[in-house]
Amino acid sequence: MPSAALGLARVTINTPHRRVDVALPEQIAIAELLPELLQHAGEGFADEGERHGGWVLRRADGTSLAGDRSLHQQNVRDGQVLHLVPARADWPELEYDDVVEAIAEGARRRGAGWSPTSTRTATVVGAGVLLAGGVLAILQGGPGWQPGGWLGLAAAVLLLFAGVVASRAYGDARVGAVLGGFSLPYAFAGGALVLGGDSLSGTMGMVPWLGQAQLLLGAMCVLLFSALGGAGVGGRVRVFTAGVTFGLLTGLTSLLSFVDPAGAAAILLALLVCGIGLVPVLAIRFGKVPVPSVTLPTGQGAKEIYSAGSSPALEAARRLPERQRVFSAVSRSEELLSGMLIGYAVLTVGATAVLVTGGGLAGKVLTGVACVALLLRSRLFVSPRQRVPLLVAGLTGVTVLLVGMVFGADSSTRALIAVGSVAIALIVVVAGQAWSTKPPSPYIGRIADLFEMLIVVSVIPAALWVLDVFDKIQAIAG
Numbered sequence: 140m141p142s143a144a145l146g147l148a149r150v151t152i153n154t155p156h157r158r159v160d161v162a163l164p165e166q167i168a169i170a171e172l173l174p175e176l177l178q179h180a181g182e183g184f185a186d187e188g189e190r191h192g193g194w195v196l197r198r199a200d201g202t203s204l205a206g207d208r209s210l211h212q213q214n215v216r217d218g219q220v221l222h223l224v225p226a227r228a229d230w231p232e233l234e235y236d237d238v239v240e241a242i243a244e245g246a247r248r249r250g251a252g253w254s255p256t257s258t259r260t261a262t263v264v265g266a267g268v269l270l271a272g273g274v275l276a277i278l279q280g281g282p283g284w285q286p287g288g289w290l291g292l293a294a295a296v297l298l299l300f301a302g303v304v305a306s307r308a309y310g311d312a313r314v315g316a317v318l319g320g321f322s323l324p325y326a327f328a329g330g331a332l333v334l335g336g337d338s339l340s341g342t343m344g345m346v347p348w349l350g351q352a353q354l355l356l357g358a359m360c361v362l363l364f365s366a367l368g369g370a371g372v373g374g375r376v377r378v379f380t381a382g383v384t385f386g387l388l389t390g391l392t393s394l395l396s397f398v399d400p401a402g403a404a405a406i407l408l409a410l411l412v413c414g415i416g417l418v419p420v421l422a423i424r425f426g427k428v429p430v431p432s433v434t435l436p437t438g439q440g441a442k443e444i445y446s447a448g449s450s451p452a453l454e455a456a457r458r459l460p461e462r463q464r465v466f467s468a469v470s471r472s473e474e475l476l477s478g479m480l481i482g483y484a485v486l487t488v489g490a491t492a493v494l495v496t497g498g499g500l501a502g503k504v505l506t507g508v509a510c511v512a513l514l515l516r517s518r519l520f521v522s523p524r525q526r527v528p529l530l531v532a533g534l535t536g537v538t539v540l541l542v543g544m545v546f547g548a549d550s551s552t553r554a555l556i557a558v559g560s561v562a563i564a565l566i567v568v569v570a571g572q573a574w575s576t577k578p579p580s581p582y583i584g585r586i587a588d589l590f591e592m593l594i595v596v597s598v599i600p601a602a603l604w605v606l607d608v609f610d611k612i613q614a615i616a617g
């Protein structure tokens with residue numbers, strides 16, 4: 140069986156007295172392997188290392204291997220030769236007889252050069268800029284330009300078809316998902332504009348022509364194209380899961396005809412903050428992750444059950460799912476979770492924009508509280524793919540809030556905002572630098588948990604303030 144299947148790296152260790160061929164586990168830190176290596180290197184090596192600062196493993200070019208990292212993490216592969224040398228031994232760098240070669244080597248150490256992957260990424264980014272301009276051109280026409288709606292839907296169909304072809308015919312799911320993702324804003328713009336009409340009721344304060352009917356139809360178009368894209372592209376499911384999340388929740392929000400746009404945004408934002416704990420559960424359910432069976436009885440009860448004969452339910456409880464099936468389910472659930480959180484981020488940014496522009500003081504307070512809650516709740520997710528969307532949503536909401544406050548404030552308030560922003564920024568940087576190397580104490584973590592609970596609970600009264608519920612209760616009470 141190949142060593143890769145066993146997680147072993149077959150390397151040669153050069154020591155001061157002998158040469159040893161060994162197979163080392165790739166996933167274990169080098170510091171844990173050194174005691175065994177010293178035993179094979181010769182007698183007295185461990186004691187000798189105390190006189191010169193210990194032993195380290197170096198590559199042929201003199202680069203030392205970090206003791207707290209594994210061979211796999213440091214790209215040590217089969218057949219490589221490593222040197223076991225004293226830690227304080229001087230290992231001179233390779234000498235160059237060509238200045239140009241030395242310059243090239245120094246440049247390579249500064250970072251990787253431009254690669255084919257960089258070219259593909261640059262072309263995708265350039266296409267995104269052009270497609271964003273196309274969406275803005277369609278939206279700028281407004282409801283009076285009904286052909287713009289059909290144009291947007293046609294562009295969405297074309298982009299989705301191109302994404303499916305790129306994924307299925309050429310095997311490039313990455314480009315296919317990008318093109319399919321670009322079709323979603325065109326679908327929203329086309330669906331919102333295809334109704335036409337100039338007289339709209341219940342319009343959004345930020346986009347005057349976007350009424351509830353236009354918002355509902357645009358959201359349903361996003362939902363439809365997301366479902367088709369997820370089935371057609373067959374890869375990068377998180378992109379289309381984000382579209383489904385956005386389309387479904389936006390469509391439900393547009394049905395709240397009994398409140399104004401700011402009130403609908405307040406309800407949506409409160410649900411997003413308070414319901415974030417359900418997202419991992421939904422991802423596990425939709426991803427069909429096998430649920431551990433209930434613990435089987437032990438002792439005398441187990442003997443009675445087992446002696447009574449086997450049953451299908453008992454056999455199903457004993458049988459463990461295949462490892463590959465579990466891995467596939469976990470990967471699928473992780474994609475769904477990432478997509479849901481990306482949709483969360485987009486919805487949060489939209490809701491905060493509506494609240495800041497049309498929600499008054501109550502909308503700004505709700506935006507601030509909700510953004511802080513999202514930043515704190517991001518600690519629930521360990522993977523960067525899940526934590527980053529919440530961080531981006533919270534920071535973008537804070538940016539929208541600051542912009543809205545600055546443009547509507549007097550000189551003294553703007554000075555206070557500037558000083559407060561600088562002070563908070565310095566505190567955040569210092570705390571981040573300190574806690575990146577040393578985790579905070581359990582007391583600070585507990586305080587953060589309590590503060591997070593308080594902030595999340597505060598979202599509800601802030602949303603009720605936006606909805607004028609307190610004023611209505613006071614009016615009823617007389």
